[in-house]
Amino acid sequence: MTTPVIDTLNTRVTIRTYQDKPVSEEMVQAILGAARRSPTSSNMQTYSIVVVRDPETKKQLAVLAGNQKHVEECPVFFAFCADLHRLEMACALHGEPLVKSLETTLVATVDAALVGMSAQTAVESLGLGAVMIGGMRNHPAEVAALLGLPLGVYVVFGMCVGWPDPINLPAQKPRLPEELVIHYERYDDSDPTPLVQQYDAALAEHYNAQGNNQHAAAWSGPIARRLNGKIRPFLRPTLEKLGFAFD
Ligand SMILES: Cc1cc2nc3c(=O)[nH]c(=O)nc-3n(C[C@H](O)[C@H](O)[C@H](O)COP(=O)(O)O)c2cc1C
Missing domain, CATH: 1.20.5 (Single alpha-helices involved in coiled-coils or other helix-helix interfaces)
Known part of the structure; x- marks a missing residue:
């Protein structure tokens, strides 16, 4: 059994090289609109998306992601953020504090991930290609400063979007049985x-x-070889400084 959405998911592959061709604002808006319909924990919508087209910002993000050239080369980059900042404001409207915990960190991170995946499916349904960028967590504080994120917001992952280069189309990677x-x-x-x-x-x-x-x-x-030591051991203290809790 199949549908256009199932077809999109079944044929997708991560795309890291792009044609030198812009992605229209109409497409970006269609992608963002669809992503915003994602399910969200208790309707809290604890995410934000920063859309980056500025070449200099993408260049700096590429370096912070560990010199990932596709971040610089893609016409448009989305940063999917966990966002407790807005929730804190909503609580303050009622004179209440937002008590942060591991649960609020997970809720915001999961919300950002779900919106990111919906965006990627929308991207791919348009014939565009994308690669998610977990490398945004290599230097979370520098990324937050570059994108002007307030306290209580961090980039969970980014996404490069562009028109796939037809000469460099990768084959689908097999999946676990x-x-x-x-x-x-x-x-x-x-x-x-x-x-x-x-x-x-x-x-x-x-x-x-x-x-x-x-x-x-x-x-x-x-x-x-990758997991025989702690990955990104700085992550907890850095995210705590950025306004997230882990207890
Ligand atoms: C959360 C997340 C973060 C990722 N981060 C990166 C990244 O920083 N750089 C990169 O080149 N690919 C990144 N990827 C892409 C994966 O490497 C890719 O999805 C995986 O190898 C499977 O390949 P496929 O998507 O083509 O099937 C990421 C994927 C996910 C889901």
């Missing part, structure tokens, strides 16, 4: 090793076909 990620009624906790190894081989084949030589454990290998 369905049995590993979909469970019916109860979680199936049987040994995932054979299916993980099967996926390691499938992903290696995919990378090799792209001319990107990978050793056999193409999925589990990089993950094991």
